[in-house]
Amino acid sequence: MPGKFDAVIIGSGTNGLAAGIRLQQEGLKTAIFEQAASPGGATRTEALTLPGFRHDVGSSIHPLGLASPFFRDLPLADHGLQWVYPQIPFAHPFLDGEAHACYQDIEATAAQLGEDRQAYLDVMKPLLENWDKIAPSILGPLRFPDYPLELMKFGLKALPSARNFVRNRFKEDKTRMLFYGAAAHATLPLETMASASFGLVLMLSAHKYHWPFPRGGAGMFTKSLISYYRSLGGEIFLNSPVTEIRDLPNTYAYLYDLTPKQLLEIKGLDFPWLYRKRMQNYRYGAGVFKMDWALSEPIPFTNPKCRQAGTIHLGFSPEEIERSECRVNRHQVNPRPYVLVAQHSPFDATRAPEGQHTAWAYCHVPHGSITDFTAEIEDQMERAAPGFKDTILARSVKNTQQLEQWNPNLVGGDINGGKQDLGQLFTRPIASLSPYSTPDPKVYICSSSTPPGGGVHGMCGFYAAERAIKDHFR
Ligand SMILES: Cc1cc2nc3c(=O)[nH]c(=O)nc-3n(C[C@H](O)[C@H](O)[C@H](O)COP(=O)(O)OP(=O)(O)OC[C@H]3O[C@@H](n4cnc5c(N)ncnc54)[C@H](O)[C@@H]3O)c2cc1C
Structure with a gap:
């Protein structure tokens, strides 16, 4: 009983x-x-580094x-x-010192995209307008949808690989990188069918709700x-x-x-x-190598958009991001990984002692990998934020085995x-x-x-x- x-x-x-x-x-x-x-x-x-610093060991944004x-x-x-809302949900820096931001405002986002402005609005705007109709189907099990037509329109855009999606819709590499930054959250090779869906859902969520923490x-x-x-x-x-x-x-x-x-x-x-x-x-899919830092100052991103964003995606050409995600899923080591970075302390003073800062990041790695990717991640950080390494007071790292123990x-x-x-x-x-x-x-x-x-x-x-x-x- x-x-x-x-x-x-x-x-x-x-x-x-x-x-x-x-x-x-x-x-x-x-x-x-x-x-x-x-x-x-x-x-x-948890307090992973120095007294007074608070770090998100797992999820963060x-x-x-x-x-x-x-x-x-x-x-x-x-x-x-x-909820804390940074000025910008997420940003993507480039090697020339420029960056694109995914603003909550879809028009402001499109306005940065040069030749791709209209293409971005054409693909995103109708989906954003129908978000409340399609979200319950995206965030639930397979079943007959309440709004089949709207879901079908989403499905047609979401079904291709992220690589085909950006190649067919966008002309500029910088727009492609902005989209890849969101799509690569899937931890899949970007030529995988339906990998575009992750980019769409995450960009739409930024326009609809922002990316708060x-x-x-x-x-x-x-x-x-x-x-x-x-x-x-x-x-x-x-x-x-x-x-x-x-x-x-x-x-x-x-x-x-x-x-x-x-x-x-x-x-x-x-x-x-x-x-x-x-x-x-x-x-099971690829793993992650996780890093947390205690910093003496905010991450010194070259581009101000990155300094205003809660999340920053690193990957300095479309091919570099494609290669990163492809290699990881083939159990190969990658010297220039796609890196997801989050910074909280510029917007949330509870994370670090006054005047000091935290940073959170991970890159995808082969399933079960125990390789240390500290150097690769910090090198990628330096490319967007020269002088970053000099701000490090302490770091905590977790490979896939340490994450599984946790x-x-x-x-x-x-x-x-x-x-x-x-x-x-x-x-x-x-x-x-x-x-x-x-x-x-x-x-x-x-x-x-x-x-x-x-x-x-x-x-x-x-x-x-x-x-x-x-x-x-x-
Ligand atoms: C490094 C990292 C970064 C991430 N970043 C983000 C992010 O920014 N945004 C986002 O939305 N998602 C993110 N995620 C993913 C997100 O955290 C997970 O998808 C989500 O937490 C899964 O929740 P869950 O309840 O299914 O499982 P979990 O959160 O994994 O919880 C499972 C629980 O079961 C317990 N458990 C396991 N075995 C047993 C047992 N035998 N007996 C009793 N208890 C047991 C575990 O201790 C654990 O507490 C991230 C994850 C990680 C690890």
């Missing part, structure tokens, strides 16, 4: 927390079991946290969440979710690794915020052979809970009518290994909870 709890969630990442909140909202009694000493999974802030149809309606501001660190986002979850009566047990089903109280539903590899390792789960086999075939969901350093190519984008973890369900009617998966995949949006947790509610509590 089920005891104290109606449902139990294993893992307190943003998806586990979203699942817990959704179930509590339904009047159910839930608990979350988290293996780590602190909650939040890949969304935590949260446009999808704001765009999420579920998180958007939660009273997180009442639970301590404050939580004041005080990504951990404050987690903190606000936990505070709200507890206010609804939810309970969290930290330092509670779940290795077998016997570790858990008896309930109606178990929602695992884990990736397939870890789920299959839980002892006592009675899955049929064929399901295990299909889950074993689940593919959070076991980061298998081989994959930050998206599995490869997000066309074969696994909507049919993750396996092709199924209900991707959140498993052959055990009590067991659900609610991590980013389910649709819509990686990112701090909580929609995987939300949809898994909806499924459990439908199956057991209605």
Whole structure:
């Protein structure tokens, strides 16, 4: 007989927390079991370098946290969440000292693009106007859409590879680089079909919502979710690794915020052979090499647009970015990686002692790589911000193995809970009518290994909870 709890969630990442909140909202009694000493999974802030400096070990910039149809309606501001909006969502510097910005204002963005001005507006503006109609389909499982025509128009633009997309639509290399900066978040080779979709969604999210981050660190986002979850009566047990089903109280539903590899390792789960086999075939993607710095001054970017942006993408020609993402996925080392950089302290004084600063960055690396990419990342930083190395007071680095030790969901350093190519984008973890369900009617998966995949949006947790509610509590 089920005891104290109606449902139990294993893992307190943003998806586990979203699942817990959704179930509590339904009047159910839930608990979350988290293996780590602190909650939040890949969304935590820690003191990694010197006293007084606060760093986001994992996720940092949260446009999808704001765009999420579920998180958007939660009273997180009442639970301590404050969004910080840098002047510019993201920027892309070039070797000639110029830079393009992706402003929230689509016209201002297009105005920088020279010959590509109209082409940019032609592709982005209709999608932006229809964002509210297409977003629920993009941020959810495969199903018949409410607005099929609008979704089809998005699909036609999103289906090509990012490389074909920029080559067919834009004439200027600088416009191509701006788009690649967003598209390469996919961690896929840019010639992969549908890799354009990531560029489109991330640029549209910048125009629609900006690219904000939580004041005080990504951990404050987690903190606000936990505070709200507890206010609804939810309970969290930290330092509670779940290795077998016997570790858990008896309930109606178990929602695992884990990736397939870890789920299959839980002892006592009675899955049929064929399901295990299909889950074993689940593919993980490339990893990341993560860096955090304590700095004596702000990053000395040559271009003022970069100094005003929260996120900066580094890659100094379209070919350089293409090569970077292609090599990584072929398990090759890359001397000039595409680098994602975030700077918080110029806009959020809580991150560093007065007058000093932090910086956050990562580059994609082969799955499971233990190579140290410090020199490669810092060399790329120097090209956009000469003198950067002289501002470094301390640094913290994490290769893919260290990331996985910090959070076991980061298998081989994959930050998206599995490869997000066309074969696994909507049919993750396996092709199924209900991707959140498993052959055990009590067991659900609610991590980013389910649709819509990686990112701090909580929609995987939300949809898994909806499924459990439908199956057991209605
Ligand atoms: C370096 C890095 C940078 C990123 N940058 C961004 C960004 O800027 N913006 C963005 O939107 N996304 C970003 N992401 C991706 C985003 O963080 C993830 O997609 C998201 O956090 C996934 O949430 P989740 O709940 O599915 O899993 P996770 O956050 O990974 O949570 C899983 C939880 O389960 C726990 N757990 C695992 N095994 C067990 C067990 N056996 N028993 C109990 N608990 C267990 C883990 O400790 C963890 O707390 C980044 C990720 C990383 C690592």
